[in-house]
Amino acid sequence: MTDVAALAGVSAGTVSKAMNGRGQLRDATRQRVLDAARELGFQPNALARGLLEGRTYTVGVLTTDTFGRFTLPIMLGVEDALGAGEILALLCDGRGDRLREQHYVRTLLSRRVDGIVVTGRRRDPRAPIGNLPIPVVYVYALSESPDDLSITCNDAQGAELAVAHLLRTRRSRIAHVTGPERHLSARLRESGARRALAEAGTGFVGGGVLWGDWSEAWGRGAAQILLRSGEEFDAVFCGSDQIARGVADTLRESGRRVPEDVSLIGFDNWDVMAEACRPPLTTIEPNLTELGRVAAAKLLEAIEGGGHLEPGRLLLPCDLVIRESTGAA
C-alpha cells in the first residue's frame, strides 16, 4: 500500500480512502490512486482490515462426522447464502472425533471467524460444541441443547406427504420398508407415515414395519419377505431411495408390475438412484440445499445484527417429487 501511495504521490491514508470510496477526494486524485493500484496489482490485505474491523468475513463449517453425500448439498446452500455477504467458509472435518472437533473449534476461534455452521451426515442430535462468543447454527444434525439454533428437514412431514400421495392415488394396503430403528430419520419417517395412515383410519398392512439398513440389498430382501408373507399389499413406502430401488427390482423380477400392481415411493430424491430406478422413482425431496441456505442466512443475520441468535428448532418442509413409480401424476 505504501508503494501505491508513493507511485500516486499521496499518503497511505488517501490510498485507503480512494480504494474504499470513503472520505472527500478530488476525482483526479482518486483516479490517480486507482491507476497506481492497478499498475502494481495491489490487493488490499484483508487480514489487516479484519484486525481493525474486528470481523473476518469468514465462517467455519464444521462436520460432526465426515463430509458426505448429504453434507454436499448442505454446503452448497451454505456457500450460496454466504456468497451474498462476501463471506468465505473455512472447512473443518471432525471425522467423528470429539477431540479433533474441539481442536477445530479452538482453531476457528483463534482465527476469529464470524460464526460457525455445524453439520453432520446423520440426522441424530449431537452434543453442542460449547458456549462460544460467536453465533453457531446446527444444520441437519440438531444440537441436543434447546438453547442453540438448529435447522433440519421435517422427516415426519415428508413421510406424511408420501403416504398422503399413496392414499390419494387409491392405495390402501401400504407396507413400510426402512433403515435401522436406531436412526432418528428412520423413526421419524415411520411415525409420520403411521400418523398419516391413522388419520385415514388405517395402518400399515400386516401390522408391520420392516426395519433393516439403508441398502438396496435390504430393499431386495425386504421385498422377498413381503412377497412370501402372503400378505396383500398395493404400495410400499420406503425409507430411502436405495431401499426403494431394491424393492423395485425384486418386485419386477417376481412379476409384480410397478406401479400397476404395487405403487412405490422412496425418500431422499437422490437423483442417480431415483432416475435409474425402473420405473423412475417417486420420492420425497428433503431440500438439503435450502437447509444450508437458511442456516447460513440466519447466521449472517446474527453476525450483522450483533451476535444474538434466536434459539430453537426449525423444521423445514420436504417436497413430493412425482415420477413414474406411483403412476401418472
Next chain:
Amino acid sequence: MTDVAALAGVSAGTVSKAMNGRGQLRDATRQRVLDAARELGFQPNALARGLLEGRTYTVGVLTTDTFGRFTLPIMLGVEDALGAGEILALLCDGRGDRLREQHYVRTLLSRRVDGIVVTGRRRDPRAPIGNLPIPVVYVYALSESPDDLSITCNDAQGAELAVAHLLRTRRSRIAHVTGPERHLSARLRESGARRALAEAGTGFVGGGVLWGDWSEAWGRGAAQILLRSGEEFDAVFCGSDQIARGVADTLRESGRRVPEDVSLIGFDNWDVMAEACRPPLTTIEPNLTELGRVAAAKLLEAIEGGGHLEPGRLLLPCDLVIRESTGAA
C-alpha cells in the same frame, strides 16, 4: 492479550513468550501467564500473528464447476494433508462461471492464502487461473498450461489394468461401453484399453466402442445393442460403474450369467453402485483421496520451501478392485 498481561502482572511481550514457549522465562511466570490465559479463555488472534509472519496457514480450494461426487474424496485428501500442517481450507465454488472464479481468486489473494488448490468434477483440462504470486496446484482437472503443477489419475493405466485382468481370466472377446467421446476420461480409458488389447495382439470385439453417456440407462441400452448385434462377447469393460450396472441388469434379464457367460468390469469404484450391483462389481479405483492428499502435500512443500513449485503433470496410478463380476479372485 493486554487483559491476560494485566491479570498475570506482566507485559504483553512476556505473555507472547509464555504462550509460544519462546524466550527465557521463569517457570513460575510462564505458569502464571498460562493460568491467566485459561481463566480469561484467551485465544491468540491468528490474524494478528499472520500479519507479522506474512503467512495465514490457510489455502484456498477452488472448483472449476461445482463440488460434486468426485470432488468430495479429493477434498477429503486435501483436508487430510493440510491438517498435518495446521492449515485450514477456504472453500470457493466456481460454479462453472469464469467471472465468479476470477472474483474468488482475487478474494483469496486479498486474504493472503498461502496457496491454492484448483479442482473440478470433470477430468478435462482447464484454463489456468492466472499467474499468481503464490503456489497453485491443479487436481483432477489438469491445467492447460505445462508451467503449472497438475495432478490427476492415470485413466489409461486404469483401463489397461481392467483389460489385463479380463485377459488374465481368459476372456478374449471384449466389448467396451463408455461415456461421451467429448469427455477426456472416456477417451483416455478407451485408448488405454485399446493399447492393452493391442499388446495382447487383439482388439475390441466387433470392432466397436459404444460411446454414450455415463448413465445406467445407457448401460442397459448398450447391452441391448450388443446382444442384438449377434456378435459373440465374453466380457464388457465399462467406462463407469453406473454404466456397468446397467449392463449387468440387462445381461441378467436376457439370460446371460455374470460372470460365467460374460465378465464385467467398471470404473470409479463408486461403492454404492459397485456393491449394489448384481453381482458386486469388479472395478477400477481412481484413488481420488490420494490425489487430493498428494496435491496438498506438494502445495505444503512449496509453501514451506519458499514458494517454488516444480511444474509438470503427475499421473497417479489407479488400482484394480476385484469383486464378483469377473469371477473368483
Next chain:
DNA sequence: GTGAAAGCGCTAACAG
C-alpha cells in the same frame, strides 16, 4: 481535499 498520527493484536529485537 489531503496528510499525519494513533491504534487494531501480536511478535521480535534489544535494553535493562
Next chain:
DNA sequence: CTGTTAGCGCTTTCAC
C-alpha cells in the same frame, strides 16, 4: 529473566 519499543498493513480521526 522481563519490559520496552517498533512495526506488520490497514483505517480513521483530526489538523492543516
